[in-house]
Structures are given as C-alpha cells and as structure tokens.
Amino acid sequence: xxxxxxxxxxxxxxxxxxVIDFGCGxxxxxxxxxxxxxxxxxxxxIDPNGILSCLRKNIPVIEKNIDDGIDEFSECSFDVAIMAxxxxxxKEPNVALGKILNLSNKCIVTIPNLGYWxxxxxLLLGRMPxxxxxxxxxxGTENIHLCTIKDFEDLCSKENIIIEDSIHLNKERxxxxxxxxxxxxxxxxxxxxxxxx
Numbered sequence: 001x002x003x004x005x006x007x008x009x010x011x012x013x014x015x016x017x018x019v020i021d022f023g024c025g026x027x028x029x030x031x032x033x034x035x036x037x038x039x040x041x042x043x044x045x046i047d048p049n050g051i052l053s054c055l056r057k058n059i060p061v062i063e064k065n066i067d068d069g070i071d072e073f074s075e076c077s078f079d080v081a082i083m084a085x086x087x088x089x090x091k092e093p094n095v096a097l098g099k100i101l102n103l104s105n106k107c108i109v110t111i112p113n114l115g116y117w118x119x120x121x122x123l124l125l126g127r128m129p130x131x132x133x134x135x136x137x138x139x140g141t142e143n144i145h146l147c148t149i150k151d152f153e154d155l156c157s158k159e160n161i162i163i164e165d166s167i168h169l170n171k172e173r174x175x176x177x178x179x180x181x182x183x184x185x186x187x188x189x190x191x192x193x194x195x196x197x
Contacts, residue, residue, distance in 0.1 A: 115148030
C-alpha cells in the first residue's frame with residue numbers, strides 16, 4: 001500500500017501497539033502496520049468483500065456496523081483506534097468519538113473537507129461536490145455528516161478532545177505546506193491524532 005496516508009499513520013503509532021481499525025476496508029492499513037510496526041491489529045468492517053480481503057491477509061476482523069459495534073469493545077483497551085474516512089458515515093460521530101477515546105489512548109481520524117475550494121466551487125455551481133476524498137455522487141454516498149476542517153476542530157474543542165497533531169492533504173492525498181496555510185479552504189482532507197483531556 002505505502003501511500004502518504006499510511007506513512008502518516010505509521011509515524012503516529014508506536015511499535016507493538018494494540019490497534020483497532022473501525023471501518024478497516026480490505027485490511028491493507030492493518031497489514032502494513034503489522035509488517036512495518038509489528039502491531040497487533042483488529043478490524044471492524046461491514047462490507048463482505050472487505051471482510052474477505054482481511055481474512056485472506058490474516059487480519060482478525062469482525063463484521064459489524066460501527067454505529068452498533070463500538071459498545072461491544074467497552075471492556076477492551078487499545079493503544080490506538082483508527083477511523084480512516086468513516087466518521088462522517090456514522091449517525092452520531094460526536095458520540096462515537098467519545099466512546100472510541102474511552103477504549104483507546106489515541107484515535108487517528110481522517111475527514112474529507114467540505115470546505116475545500118473545489119467543493120465550494122461545485123456547490124456554487126449548484127452541484128454536490130465529487131472529489132478524490134468525496135468520490136461518490138450524492139445518490140451513491142455513504143456520507144451522512146459531512147463537515148469542514150473548522151467544523152471538526154470545533155467539535156473536538158466542544159467535546160474536550162485534544163488535537164495532538166494534524167496534517168492537511170491536497171487532492172492527491174499528499175502532505176501539503178500550501179494546504180496547511182489555510183486548511184479549511186485549501187485542504188481536501190484532514191488527518192488528526194486525537195486524545196482525551
């Protein structure tokens with residue numbers, strides 16, 4: 001896999017960490033972390049094809065809707081939880097973040113930025129945006145709570161969640177000094193390392 005997002009996540013995770021990935025997809029990130037950082041990883045996924053891919057990679061995975069499944073891990077303890085491009089698909093993202101940070105020391109979240117200038121232009125032209133971080137048309141998307149970088153950071157402040165680090169990506173999902181100048185306008189996606197106060 002070895003894409004810029006994977007490299008960011010690897011930088012934030014200590015070797016031999018206990019990791020849970022909510023919305024793990026095909027398990028590629030967990031596989032990469034296992035190989036590069038010797039992590040012990042578990043995946044939560046609803047898509048049968050993603051689950052099958054995880055099993056082929058020997059990634060322990062549970063078939064569960066994240067909205068319904070977080071409480072089942074309340075007695076568990078993880079070093080890091082990951083929610084890569086899935087928090088905006090949840091019914092109550094604020095509640096989910098709180099629960100996740102109760103069972104893990106840190107949480108890595110990625111969010112597509114609806115405030116990105118290309119999204120703003122599409123809305124100005126009367127269309128729902130389609131970008132690399134928001135690739136589906138309005139009728140095919142699983143996103144139900146889209147937000148801007150500013151909205152997400154405001155939520156963290158309101159919920160007493162510490163943003164320990166953040167990186168803003170351009171449309172190619174690469175780190176961008178340009179996007180970091182005005183992330184709410186110039187970043188297509190935000191990557192956050194979160195912790196409880």
